[in-house]
Amino acid sequence: MHAFDYHAPTTIEAAIAQLQQSDEAQLLAGGMTLLPTLKQRLAAPSDLVDLSAIAALHGIDASADAIRVGAMATHASVAQSALVREHLPALAELAHGIGDAQVRHRGTLGGSIANNDPAADYPAALVALQAVVHTDRREISAADFFSGMFETALADDELITAVVFPKCITAAYAKFPNPASGYAMAGVFVARLGGQVRVGVTGAAACVYRESTLEQRLTARFEGIALDDVEVSTEDFNEDLHADAAYRGQLVRVMAARAVDQARSR
Amino acid sequence: MMTKTITLTVNGTEHTVDVEPRMLLVEFLREQLTLTGTHVGCETSQCGACVVHLDGRSIKSCTLLAVQADGTHVTTIEGLAKDGQLHPVQAMFKEHHGLQCGFCTPGMIMSAVDLLQQHPDPSDSDIREWLDGNLCRCTGYQYIVNAVRAAAKAGIR
Numbered sequence A: 001m002h003a004f005d006y007h008a009p010t011t012i013e014a015a016i017a018q019l020q021q022s023d024e025a026q027l028l029a030g031g032m033t034l035l036p037t038l039k040q041r042l043a044a045p046s047d048l049v050d051l052s053a054i055a056a057l058h059g060i061d062a063s064a065d066a067i068r069v070g071a072m073a074t075h076a077s078v079a080q081s082a083l084v085r086e087h088l089p090a091l092a093e094l095a096h097g098i099g100d101a102q103v104r105h106r107g108t109l110g111g112s113i114a115n116n117d118p119a120a121d122y123p124a125a126l127v128a129l130q131a132v133v134h135t136d137r138r139e140i141s142a143a144d145f146f147s148g149m150f151e152t153a154l155a156d157d158e159l160i161t162a163v164v165f166p167k168c169i170t171a172a173y174a175k176f177p178n179p180a181s182g183y184a185m186a187g188v189f190v191a192r193l194g195g196q197v198r199v200g201v202t203g204a205a206a207c208v209y210r211e212s213t214l215e216q217r218l219t220a221r222f223e224g225i226a227l228d229d230v231e232v233s234t235e236d237f238n239e240d241l242h243a244d245a246a247y248r249g250q251l252v253r254v255m256a257a258r259a260v261d262q263a264r265s266r
Numbered sequence B: 001m002m003t004k005t006i007t008l009t010v011n012g013t014e015h016t017v018d019v020e021p022r023m024l025l026v027e028f029l030r031e032q033l034t035l036t037g038t039h040v041g042c043e044t045s046q047c048g049a050c051v052v053h054l055d056g057r058s059i060k061s062c063t064l065l066a067v068q069a070d071g072t073h074v075t076t077i078e079g080l081a082k083d084g085q086l087h088p089v090q091a092m093f094k095e096h097h098g099l100q101c102g103f104c105t106p107g108m109i110m111s112a113v114d115l116l117q118q119h120p121d122p123s124d125s126d127i128r129e130w131l132d133g134n135l136c137r138c139t140g141y142q143y144i145v146n147a148v149r150a151a152a153k154a155g156i157r
Helices: A012-021 A034-039 A075-080 A082-087 A089-096 A109-115 A122-129 A212-220 A245-264 B025-032 B088-095 B105-118 B124-133 B142-153
Strands: A005-007 A025-028 A047-050 A060-062 A066-070 A132-135 A139-141 A146-148 A160-166 A171-177 A184-193 A196-202 B004-010 B013-019 B051-054 B057-060 B073-075
Touching: A012 A025, A012 A047, A060 A082, A066 A082, A066 A109, A075 A082, A075 A089, A075 A109, A082 A089, A089 A122, A089 A171, A089 A184, A109 A122, A109 A160, A122 A146, A122 A160, A122 A171, A122 A184, A122 A196, A171 A245, A184 A245, A196 A212, A196 A245, A212 A245, B013 B025, B025 B051, B051 B105, B057 B105, B088 B105, B088 B142, B105 B124, B105 B142, B124 B142
Parallel strands: A005 A047, A025 A047, B004 B073
Antiparallel strands: A060 A066, A066 A160, A132 A139, A132 A160, A171 A184, A184 A196, B004 B013, B051 B057, B051 B073
16 A cells, blocks of 8 residues: 555545645545555555544434435445335345445445445435435535546535435335445346336446336336336446346346335335 | 554553554554454455454454544454453354364454344344355355354353
């Protein structure tokens, strides 16, 4: 690991100021991706700004129709949150399926979406639920937030404070994990809200996206069997030693059907 | 680069030390405190040989900076036994042959103790799922699961 300076500010303002005054500062959330990256010397930040001591970034609370999850909420805390389990059970289940127990004790929602790994789980939930990403300066809709492979709409000195999700019972997430890495080779989050069905897909392409063919079919008939003869467009799909595009296309359709049937059973 | 002064409690003993920010918690435990029971296996957060408790929760100490542990309580495998008596989960691993070469064992046990603290009565699938982040290349896992199940049945927290 290259050497760096370390800071642990206790306010959002101090964290932003530290980002702005350092040459190549990077934010540190749970570190479950950043630390392995540093250990492999794939990144060499001048400074790490640890967000764990900023109380305003922690916590999960609910309003009448929404749940606000602080950026530093760990996957374990989302999975165990009574509020999330009651009002948005699919999100608790998704969080419970990330990594392993020890990783879930450290990894955070904010860190995951800021990294925007093409195979990360959370982005699928954000786009399907049309969640809103709150930062220190603005609100960004999920559709605008994820802009490409490992790319987001965040400015260099911008910090995610929370994500606001609508309450939604009829939703579920199903993924086909790579047997070695556990990362989704295809992960599909299905949500039905106000008669509209939205489908977020991760792991299959360079960036999370909404699958409009599946959405149309499921808005007409919300049953897994309704997807039996659907052909998922695989034009921009990833191809690697684990799966070609056609196989990932099949996985997306099957995971979507499983998610629908799970959502219907609530 | 500047060093940073941190204060943390390891197995009940408080330490105030200067560390380089890039020092991993596992390096601090093994090299500065010579607590070598915590193992370094894969160094990529996959194998779980380095699992310790940070404020009571199991984490992978190869993927945490020592400076991130400032102000926390850390428990390692050396902190489990009391007065020369094995912790009951350690005793169950011995009783049920939950190890062969022993390299993964400290991490396995630290994960299992955290499981039983959070879920005193886990099902077999709970146990297997919880140990997903701990790799063992000898046992085939069956006796490890038996040991954890036996510890749970004995009412160990």
